[in-house]
Structures are given as structure tokens and as C-alpha cells.
Amino acid sequence: MNLKPATLSQIDEVITHYPVKRSATLPLLHLIQEDAGWISPEAIEWIAAKLELQPINVYEVVTFYPMFRQQPIGRRHIKVCRTLSCALTGGYKVCDEFQKQFGCHPGEVSADGEVTIDFVECLASCGTGPVVLIDDDLHEKVDVTKAKALSDRIKAEAKAK
Amino acid sequence: MPAPTQRRLIFAHIDEPGYTNDLACYQKHGGYEVMKKAFARPPAELIDEVKKSGLRGRGGAGFPCGVKWSLVDRKSGKPIYLIVNADESEPGTFKDRYIIHQDPHQLIEGTMISCFANNVKQAYIYIRGEFPHGARILEKAIAEARAANLVGPNVLGSAYSCEIYVHRGAGAYICGEETGLIESLEGKRANPRIKPPYFPAVLGLYQCPTIVNNVETLCHVKHIVDMGGEAYTKIGTPNNTGTRIFCVSGHVQKPGYYEFEAGKITLGQLLHEVCGGPLPGRTLKAVIPGGSSAKILRFGERFKGKRKVGAEMVDYDWGVEDVPMDFDSLGMIGTMGGSGGVIVMDDSVNMVEALANINAFYSHESCGQCTPCREGSLWMKKITTRMVHGAARPEDAALLKGVADQIPGRTICAFGEACSWPTQSFLAKFGDEFKNYHETKKAARPADSLELV
Numbered sequence: 001m002n003l004k005p006a007t008l009s010q011i012d013e014v015i016t017h018y019p020v021k022r023s024a025t026l027p028l029l030h031l032i033q034e035d036a037g038w039i040s041p042e043a044i045e046w047i048a049a050k051l052e053l054q055p056i057n058v059y060e061v062v063t064f065y066p067m068f069r070q071q072p073i074g075r076r077h078i079k080v081c082r083t084l085s086c087a088l089t090g091g092y093k094v095c096d097e098f099q100k101q102f103g104c105h106p107g108e109v110s111a112d113g114e115v116t117i118d119f120v121e122c123l124a125s126c127g128t129g130p131v132v133l134i135d136d137d138l139h140e141k142v143d144v145t146k147a148k149a150l151s152d153r154i155k156a157e158a159k160a161k
Numbered sequence: 162m163p164a165p166t167q168r169r170l171i172f173a174h175i176d177e178p179g180y181t182n183d184l185a186c187y188q189k190h191g192g193y194e195v196m197k198k199a200f201a202r203p204p205a206e207l208i209d210e211v212k213k214s215g216l217r218g219r220g221g222a223g224f225p226c227g228v229k230w231s232l233v234d235r236k237s238g239k240p241i242y243l244i245v246n247a248d249e250s251e252p253g254t255f256k257d258r259y260i261i262h263q264d265p266h267q268l269i270e271g272t273m274i275s276c277f278a279n280n281v282k283q284a285y286i287y288i289r290g291e292f293p294h295g296a297r298i299l300e301k302a303i304a305e306a307r308a309a310n311l312v313g314p315n316v317l318g319s320a321y322s323c324e325i326y327v328h329r330g331a332g333a334y335i336c337g338e339e340t341g342l343i344e345s346l347e348g349k350r351a352n353p354r355i356k357p358p359y360f361p362a363v364l365g366l367y368q369c370p371t372i373v374n375n376v377e378t379l380c381h382v383k384h385i386v387d388m389g390g391e392a393y394t395k396i397g398t399p400n401n402t403g404t405r406i407f408c409v410s411g412h413v414q415k416p417g418y419y420e421f422e423a424g425k426i427t428l429g430q431l432l433h434e435v436c437g438g439p440l441p442g443r444t445l446k447a448v449i450p451g452g453s454s455a456k457i458l459r460f461g462e463r464f465k466g467k468r469k470v471g472a473e474m475v476d477y478d479w480g481v482e483d484v485p486m487d488f489d490s491l492g493m494i495g496t497m498g499g500s501g502g503v504i505v506m507d508d509s510v511n512m513v514e515a516l517a518n519i520n521a522f523y524s525h526e527s528c529g530q531c532t533p534c535r536e537g538s539l540w541m542k543k544i545t546t547r548m549v550h551g552a553a554r555p556e557d558a559a560l561l562k563g564v565a566d567q568i569p570g571r572t573i574c575a576f577g578e579a580c581s582w583p584t585q586s587f588l589a590k591f592g593d594e595f596k597n598y599h600e601t602k603k604a605a606r607p608a609d610s611l612e613l614v
Contacts, residue, residue, distance in 0.1 A: 017326040017328075019367060020347065020348075020367055022347060022348035022349070023328075023346060023347055023348045024348065025348030025349075026328070026329065026330070026331055026345065026348060027328065027329065029331070030290075030329055030331070051348075057348075057349075060349075060350055061348065061349065061350060064333065064350040064351065064528075065290070065330075065331035065332055065333050065351075066331070066332035066333065067290045067291075067331040067332035068331055079291075082518075082521070082522075083252045083453070083518070083522050084252055084253070084411075084453055084504060084515065084518050084519055084522070084613070085252065085253055085410035085411050085504055087518050087611065087612075087613045087614075088410075088411045088412060088504075088506065088510065088515075088611065088613070089411070089611075090611055092611065092612040092613070093611070093612070120291075120332070121252075121332075121334065121522055121525055121526065122250060122251075122252040122334075122522070123291050124249045124250060124254065124255045124257075124258050124289070124291065124292075125255050125258060126252065126253050126254070126255050126408060126410035126411075126416075126502065126504070127255055127408055127409065127410050127416040127417045127418060128416075129410060129416075133291065136293040136294060137294075138294075
């Protein structure tokens with residue numbers, strides 16, 4: 001495991017939050033996923049050793065929670081809300097537009113490795129639907145025009161790098 | 162009758178220009194003063210205030226908060242934990258998001274008062290994974306409060322110490338169920354626990370007595386302790402005290418969040434006057450009044466019966482628009498106030514497609530440990546999806562009902578009810594639409610109709 005020193009110190013700190021080490025499983029998975037981008041089999045074994053668990057105890061958590069991923073994704077992560085309130089205001093059209101813009105389906109990485117699109121369940125901002133979470137930032141009232149503008153911005157930022 | 166004006170208790174400062182989420186701003190507006198006064202009182206007195214207030218949980222079930230606290234095993238000698246349920250995940254609900262992002266110290270003050278009242282030394286805020294900024298805002302707010310001696314060791318120079326940590330979920334709806342949440346906080350899959358014996362008040366986190374309260378509920382505690390339980394009961398209506406935040410989404414002109422005294426506003430006033438009514442050229446068709454698992458109401462249906470007003474029994478004859486928005490009235494007409502998420506659908510919506518959307522959600526979110534729920538939610542999704550995207554048959558309605566009726570009451574947690582109520586109620590209210598869907602499908606879809614599944 002090649003984790004950043006900052007991640008390692010955050011890991012040691014967060015374990016102290018709980019009287020039982022196993023409780024730190026989700027926090028550690030989040031920290032490692034933020035650092036490495038995904039949860040590798042090596043990461044599962046590393047966490048298990050760190051928390052004095054069996055690898056299966058960590059693996060079953062990884063497979064249960066939708067936010068943990070076992071393969072790398074694009075540099076940017078676009079999550080479009082699929083659930084009812086957003087669908088009633090055009091969520092499916094918005095998801096289609098992102099797919100058209102980046103030429104990939106939900107769950108896939110675009111050919112240039114730039115984005116992964118996911119069609120996720122409720123993001124709890126139903127009053128301003130359709131909503132889209134790009135990395136950590138929520139975008140509200142996203143229609144097809146706004147989805148295209150957001151895509152253009154992602155493409156421009158990728159080019160500038 | 163015109164709609165009453167909003168009574169903003171919890172949302173007093175939400176969207177207020179110039180109001181920021183830091184400690185200085187909160188204290189400038191009188192923040193932590195209630196807590197300072199509360200810490201000078203005996204804890205039992207604070208619990209009494211909450212009992213007297215009649216506060217009902219705002220997470221969905223509407224269970225009286227004072228009763229929940231009084232069930233806590235205080236004789237076990239084990240530590241008592243408090244968990245803030247910030248896993249806001251019932252589709253249609255988005256009130257806690259604004260408290261967390263814009264007024265986090267209100268939540269921390271309410272949490273600390275509740276911890277002090279219940280002799281809790283360690284609290285966790287379980288926040289859903291999809292609120293990354295929210296988690297950071299709470300962590301920063303707790304750090305500020307800790308630096309000001311409002312959280313942590315020897316709070317306000319007293320002998321009382323209490324720590325709060327933020328714990329992030331990872332995208333699973335079932336973590337909103339309190340025992341599933343506890344399992345998740347213990348670092349496991351969020352499979353809910355069976356009750357009995359695992360009532361959190363006795364055998365909760367680490368098998369210790371545990372209180373799990375919703376974000377908004379804990380904010381109410383602050384206001385109850387401030388004004389007194391007795392005064393709090395003057396807000397709202399008997400047995401439905403305080404204010405309620407309604408989160409309105411879907412097909413109205415002004416969706417959003419609105420806080421009113423509980424039971425003082427009807428569904429019609431909320432949708433037509435407050436939310437501006439249906440979109441131009443449309444009429445309202447159906448509404449889900451308390452989060453997506455609440456049973457759906459059809460505009461045009463009527464509800465008759467007797468209800469208690471004061472000491473007398475009075476006849477009521479309500480249309481959907483006349484129903485007061487409180488736990489008891491919505492319960493009487495066969496649905497629920499739930500988490501306050503009101504989802505509105507107009508006449509452009511086909512109910513088979515709307516149900517297919519909801520079923521896809523519940524099928525995705527079932528934790529999988531009870532067969533009726535895991536298989537039932539999946540089959541309801543498969544049937545409704547096939548009706549929309551494949552072949553629809555007249556007998557599908559009966560088939561769906563057959564599946565849905567076998568789930569509730571046969572599962573460890575209330576998810577069994579949550580996933581079957583939409584199907585049961587959609588069929589009961591819009592049965593014809595399901596029976597005729599195979600014919601409806603043959604006609605061309607209106608150009609402006611949206612895909613829902």
C-alpha cells in the first residue's frame with residue numbers, strides 16, 4: 001500500500017474515535033478510496049490487518065455499500081440522481097445527455113479515461129431536481145442545456161491540464 | 162381559507178442573507194445560550210420537558226421522543242450512546258441537508274443538550290455518504306465548538322464531558338433504519354437487527370443502551386428546552402406538537418421546503434397556495450405525502466369517518482386537499498406523515514411508470530437478509546419494468562398485488578412495509594391504469610412525457 005503520509009495520519013486518528021476498532025472500517029475505506037481512487041484487494045487486506053479483522057469482514061462491507069468501488073474510475077465522477085422526484089423533472093434526459101457527451105454508459109469509464117457516469121439513487125435534494133453530483137459538488141436544476149454546459153466545462157478543464 | 166404563514170423554528174436562519182455556518186455567527190444569534198442554561202438544570206428535568214412537549218420523531222415513524230428516551234436502560238452500568246441519524250435518504254426528503262449545511266451548530270447544540278439530559282458521553286453523527294461537504298461542515302463546526310469548550314472534556318467548565326464524532330455512510334438507504342445504522346457504525350453490513358431483543362434503548366451500539374434520533378428531532382429539543390415543554394405544546398395541534406418541515410418536490414410551481422405548525426395547514430393549502438399549484442396547463446393527479454414509501458393519495462378520492470376533536474367525536478368528510486398535514490390525520494386516511502417528503506405528480510404521469518421508478522429504488526436498497534423483501538422487491542421491480550419496457554399483461558396488476566401482499570409483517574425491519582406500500586397503494590388507487598396498461602402502451606407517447614424508468 002502506497003498511501004500518502006496525510007492519509008496514514010488521518011487513519012491513525014480516526015481509529016481513536018471508536019472503542020472498537022472494527023467501527024473504523026467505513027472511515028478507512030473512505031480515506032483509502034479518496035487517496036487511491038478505488039479499493040484494491042491489497043487495500044482490503046491492509047485494512048483487515050490494521051483493524052485486526054479477517055479480510056472477509058472488510059470485503060463484505062465493500063460489496064454492500066454502493067459508494068465503494070473495486071475498480072478505478074474516470075478522473076471525474078458524475079452521479080446523476082435517478083429516483084422519482086428527479087425523474088419527474090427530467091433526470092433520465094439529463095443522464096442521457098451526459099452519456100451522449102462522453103460516449104459511455106452508466107458504470108463505464110469514458111474512452112479518454114476522463115469521466116465515469118453513474119445513475120444513482122436519491123441524493124436528497126428532491127426540491128431542486130434533477131440534481132447531479134460531480135465529484136463532491138452538487139448541481140441543482142440540471143436540464144439538458146445545463147448538463148451540456150457542465151460537460152463542456154469538464155472537457156475544457158481536462159484539456160487545460 | 163387562506164394558508165397560515167410559515168412558522169420557522171428550525172429553519173429560522175435557513176437561506177437568511179448574511180447567515181453563515183460558523184460558530185461566531187451562531188453565537189451572535191444567541192447560539193449555545195440554551196445549552197448553557199440547560200447545563201445548570203438537573204438532567205431529569207430536561208427529559209421531563211421533552212416528555213411534556215409531546216415531540217414526535219421527525220425521521221419517519223413519528224415515535225414520541227420523550228418515550229424513546231425513557232426506555233433507555235440506565236441501570237446496566239454500561240455507557241449510553243447517542244447517535245444522530247443524519248442519513249437522510251427517504252426519497253422526497255431533503256430537510257436535514259439544509260440544517261447540516263447552513264446551521265450545523267443548531268444540531269450540535271441540540272445534540273449536546275440531549276446528551277447531557279441522558280448522561281451520554283459519546284455521540285456519533287451518522288451522515289450519509291452523499292453529503293461530503295456536509296460531513297466536512299459538521300467536522301469543522303464540532304472542532305469550533307470543541308475549541309470554545311462547548312463539546313469535549315469538561316464542557317463549560319463543568320464535570321461533564323461529551324465527545325461528538327462524524328461517521329460517514331456509503332450510499333445505503335437501509336442505514337436510515339436505526340438498527341441497520343448501528344450495525345453500519347460498528348463497521349459491518351447494515352443488516353437491521355431483530356427486535357426483540359435488540360431494542361437500541363437496551364442493546365444498541367456495542368450492545369450498550371443507545372438513543373438514535375433524527376437531525377430535526379434533536380434541533381427541536383433545543384427549542385423545547387428553551388421555551389419549556391408546556392409552551393412547546395401550544396405550537397401545532399394536540400398530539401402533533403411543534404412545527405413540521407415539508408419538503409415538496411415534483412410537479413408544482415414552487416417546490417421547496419416550508420415549515421408550518423403541525424396540523425395547521427392542509428395538503429391543499431400547501432400545494433396550491435404555498436407551492437403555487439400545478440404547472441401551467443396541468444392538473445394534479447396524485448401525491449405521496451410522507452416520503453416515497455408512504456401510501457399514495459389520488460386527487461378526487463374522499464375520506465370519511467369519525468375523529469376526535471377535543472373530547473368529542475366529530476364526523477369528517479375530506480378530499481385530498483382538505484387533509485391536515487399531521488401524523489394522526491394522515492394516518493387516519495391510510496397513509497403517513499413520515500419524514501415530511503411530499504412528492505407531487507400531475508396528469509402527465511403514468512402511474513405504472515412512476516411505480517416502476519419507485520420499485521427500482523427499493524429493489525436496489527433492500528439489504529437482502531430477509532427473503533420476502535429481497536425477492537419481493539426485486540420481483541415487483543422486474544414486473545413493473547417489464548410492463549414499461551417489454552410486454553404488459555392485464556393480469557400483471559393481480560400478480561403485483563400477490564407479491565406485495567406477501568412482504569409486510571414478514572421481515573426483520575420496516576423496509577418490508579416500505580417497499581410494499583407503494584405497490585399496494587398504487588394498485589388500490591390506480592388499479593385501472595395497471596389493468597389497462599397493455600392497451601395504453603399501444604398509443605403513441607405524448608411528446609412531452611418524461612421517461613421515469
